[in-house]
Amino acid sequence: MILVTGAAGYIGGYLINKLLEDDKFADYEIIGIDNFIVGYRENYDLIKKDKRVKLLEGDITDKDSLKELIRDVEIVYHLAAISGVNACNNHPDLALKINVEGTLNLLEESVKNNVEYFVFPSSCAVYGNVKDEIAREDMKIEPLNKYGAMKASCEALCNAYYHSYGLKTVVLRFTNIYGVGNYPKWRTVVANFIKRALSKEPLIIHGSGEQKRDFIHIDDVIEIYKLVINKNAEGETFNAGSGYTATIKELADIVCKIAMEKGLNPEIKFIEKREAKERFISYDITKIKEKLNFKPKYDVESGIRKTFNDIENILKKGFREYQRVL
Numbered sequence: 001m002i003l004v005t006g007a008a009g010y011i012g013g014y015l016i017n018k019l020l021e022d023d024k025f026a027d028y029e030i031i032g033i034d035n036f037i038v039g040y041r042e043n044y045d046l047i048k049k050d051k052r053v054k055l056l057e058g059d060i061t062d063k064d065s066l067k068e069l070i071r072d073v074e075i076v077y078h079l080a081a082i083s084g085v086n087a088c089n090n091h092p093d094l095a096l097k098i099n100v101e102g103t104l105n106l107l108e109e110s111v112k113n114n115v116e117y118f119v120f121p122s123s124c125a126v127y128g129n130v131k132d133e134i135a136r137e138d139m140k141i142e143p144l145n146k147y148g149a150m151k152a153s154c155e156a157l158c159n160a161y162y163h164s165y166g167l168k169t170v171v172l173r174f175t176n177i178y179g180v181g182n183y184p185k186w187r188t189v190v191a192n193f194i195k196r197a198l199s200k201e202p203l204i205i206h207g208s209g210e211q212k213r214d215f216i217h218i219d220d221v222i223e224i225y226k227l228v229i230n231k232n233a234e235g236e237t238f239n240a241g242s243g244y245t246a247t248i249k250e251l252a253d254i255v256c257k258i259a260m261e262k263g264l265n266p267e268i269k270f271i272e273k274r275e276a277k278e279r280f281i282s283y284d285i286t287k288i289k290e291k292l293n294f295k296p297k298y299d300v301e302s303g304i305r306k307t308f309n310d311i312e313n314i315l316k317k318g319f320r321e322y323q324r325v326l
């Protein structure tokens with residue numbers, strides 16, 4: 001069995017659908033749980049009806065129900081969290097309870113029930129300021145916010161459980177994930193730009209637009225989730241990015257170019273910056289390429305093109321919000 005926590009969330013629900021399509025995972029049953037604090041209950045309707053899937057309402061902070069749930073589980077894909085810098089800043093106590101204590105509960109029950117793999121989604125936020133602009137896994141981590149600090153704590157817990165108990169933990173330091181999946185995460189920059197272009201509203205850039213990040217398409221994220229069930233991943237931490245960086249201005253330009261090809265006339269508007277200091281971070285993904293043979297399918301432009309088409313289709317059905325903003 002595979003347990004996916006955060007199954008009503010952006011990555012969790014899509015991961016379940018993609019596992020169901022993959023012959024390599026054909027022998028697994030999948031249990032999804034979510035407490036619907038962020039993802040809506042209706043998001044479960046976007047997950048394929050399949051007799052191998054059981055979708056439950058459950059909370060990872062509830063130790064007793066975890067005990068029941070995890071009994072025959074072999075792989076834990078742990079995606080339940082209060083995700084993002086703002087949400088953790090606004091709700092630090094809740095975030096500590098869910099993100100750190102919840103992860104600890106799952107690790108503990110995983111060991112007791114002989115789970116084999118425990119896959120944890122960390123973040124580039126653990127790096128803080130990267131001086132030479134390229135983040136590598138062997139660098140000292142210096143998180144600058146509560147979200148990053150909680151991710152760093154969970155990374156340390158995963159490593160401790162690997163070394164103390166042999167639980168095969170895998171830490172994935174994701175960058176900015178974009179793309180539609182089962183649904184778009186509208187507040188992310190790519191989805192937001194595309195929706196604005198399609199709605200004939202200006203694309204808003206905070207600050208200079210020179211902030212630079214690595215962007216990874218959600219389909220490449222799913223590929224990584226499949227690849228980590230692998231001897232070479234056990235006890236390891238990986239930069240889980242595409243290796244393709246872009247500035248926010250470059251993203252806006254690509255969205256404008258695609259919109260113009262479709263006969264739209266988009267404009268970009270610059271407003272005051274949101275962060276005191278604009279950050280630049282590129283990702284060295286040599287390790288995940290070499291150890292797991294990961295080859296990203298999408299560079300930034302091809303990924304945005306796919307996302308543009310997917311969002312056009314989804315908007316034809318009417319705009320819907322899929323998540324609460326905490």
Ligand SMILES: NC(=O)c1ccc[n+]([C@@H]2O[C@H](COP(=O)([O-])OP(=O)(O)OC[C@H]3O[C@@H](n4cnc5c(N)ncnc54)[C@H](O)[C@@H]3O)[C@@H](O)[C@H]2O)c1
Nearest residue numbers: 006008009010011035037038039059060080081121174177
């Ligand atoms: N999306 C990204 O760009 C990104 C980047 C780096 C890391 N991550 C990490 O990946 C994970 C999943 O991200 P996402 O984008 O799918 O987030 P999301 O907010 O869409 O999904 C998280 C889900 O967890 C659920 N949840 C929260 N607390 C819970 C609890 N106590 N018990 C059960 N369910 C609970 C929420 O209702 C939500 O549906 C998070 O840990 C996030 O920090 C995401």
